[in-house]
Amino acid sequence: MDSGERKYKNKEITVYWKPSSCIHASACTNELPEVFNPDERPWVKIEGSNTSKIIEVVDKCPVDALTWKWNDESKNKEVGREHPNHIKNRRKSLLEKDNLDTKLDTAIDIMDDGPFVVNGGFLLERENGSRSKFSGTVSLCRCGASKLKPFCDGSHRSINFKSK
Amino acid sequence: MEGKKNIPVITIIKDGPLKVSGDFTLLKENRFPVESGSEVWLCRCGKSSRKPFCDGSHKK
Numbered sequence: 001m002d003s004g005e006r007k008y009k010n011k012e013i014t015v016y017w018k019p020s021s022c023i024h025a026s027a028c029t030n031e032l033p034e035v036f037n038p039d040e041r042p043w044v045k046i047e048g049s050n051t052s053k054i055i056e057v058v059d060k061c062p063v064d065a066l067t068w069k070w071n072d073e074s075k076n077k078e079v080g081r082e083h084p085n086h087i088k089n090r091r092k093s094l095l096e097k098d099n100l101d102t103k104l105d106t107a108i109d110i111m112d113d114g115p116f117v118v119n120g121g122f123l124l125e126r127e128n129g130s131r132s133k134f135s136g137t138v139s140l141c142r143c144g145a146s147k148l149k150p151f152c153d154g155s156h157r158s159i160n161f162k163s164k
Numbered sequence: 165m166e167g168k169k170n171i172p173v174i175t176i177i178k179d180g181p182l183k184v185s186g187d188f189t190l191l192k193e194n195r196f197p198v199e200s201g202s203e204v205w206l207c208r209c210g211k212s213s214r215k216p217f218c219d220g221s222h223k224k
Contacts, residue, residue: 106172106188108206110198110216116182116206118174125175140174140182144210150176163215 008046022065062139090136115152181218
């Protein structure tokens with residue numbers, strides 16, 4: 001892992017924190033301050049909530065700053081795209097065994113009432129013409145309300161965005 | 165890294181949609197391919213009546 005990275009484990013899952021990726025979308029600190037509190041050290045208190053809630057919130061991180069995996073490796077094989085921040089979808093390099101399906105081409109998932117979720121490598125070209133390379137999973141706003149455009153910040157929920 | 169495939173480029177149009185070009189698959193509900201590998205314009209204002217595609221509604 002890169003320097004500065006941390007991992008936090010409970011009995012069921014491991015949560016990875018990659019500070020160099022954080023864009024301060026605040027999805028984690030807003031939704032689950034019992035676990036993600038930047039005013040405390042360590043800022044992640046994995047025992048602050050239950051596993052399913054932690055997974056739900058980690059999956060909302062629009063970049064790969066927060067990712068997770070099951071400690072039981074056999075369960076990781078069953079994880080699909082429904083968990084965008086599982087390491088299989090965002091950070092394949094963290095997998096101990098590379099026998100999972102890693103041959104996915106770049107795919108853009110259209111989330112109902114939510115963002116576009118890009119899985120795989122792509123170039124993001126900004127309004128000023130600059131290009132940056134992304135790989136893993138990135139969520140892009142499609143409701144128009146994000147304060148972090150072009151990234152999703154979860155605002156589709158507060159405006160009750162309906163995509164149909 | 166992508167073999168012969170062209171890495172997708174997602175272009176953010178100012179006050180407009182996302183333009184996507186290169187090799188990619190656009191999936192609905194994480195499963196069903198909608199489009200593959202062609203150029204598409206995706207709504208990011210939330211107002212299009214033909215989501216996920218742009219219909220120009222952002223200009224209104």
